[in-house]
Amino acid sequence: MYFTDRGIEELASRRGDEEVTFEWLAERLREFVDLNPDFEIPVERLATWLARLDDEDED
Numbered sequence: 001m002y003f004t005d006r007g008i009e010e011l012a013s014r015r016g017d018e019e020v021t022f023e024w025l026a027e028r029l030r031e032f033v034d035l036n037p038d039f040e041i042p043v044e045r046l047a048t049w050l051a052r053l054d055d056e057d058e059d
Contacts, residue, residue, distance in 0.1 A: 029047060033040050 026047070029043050033043050
């Protein structure tokens with residue numbers, strides 16, 4: 001188990017029944033980066049990955 005799995009598991013157990021919009025998620029990610037600027041690059045990568053999930057492989 002990766003260290004991050006604990007946070008993901010906590011998120012799923014605490015908020016797994018909630019429904020959110022991507023606009024809400026985007027706002028939370030912006031707030032997180034404002035409070036934790038060292039995480040700007042990983043959050044950017046996550047957001048880009050989520051945005052492109054349905055894109056066909058470009059290889």
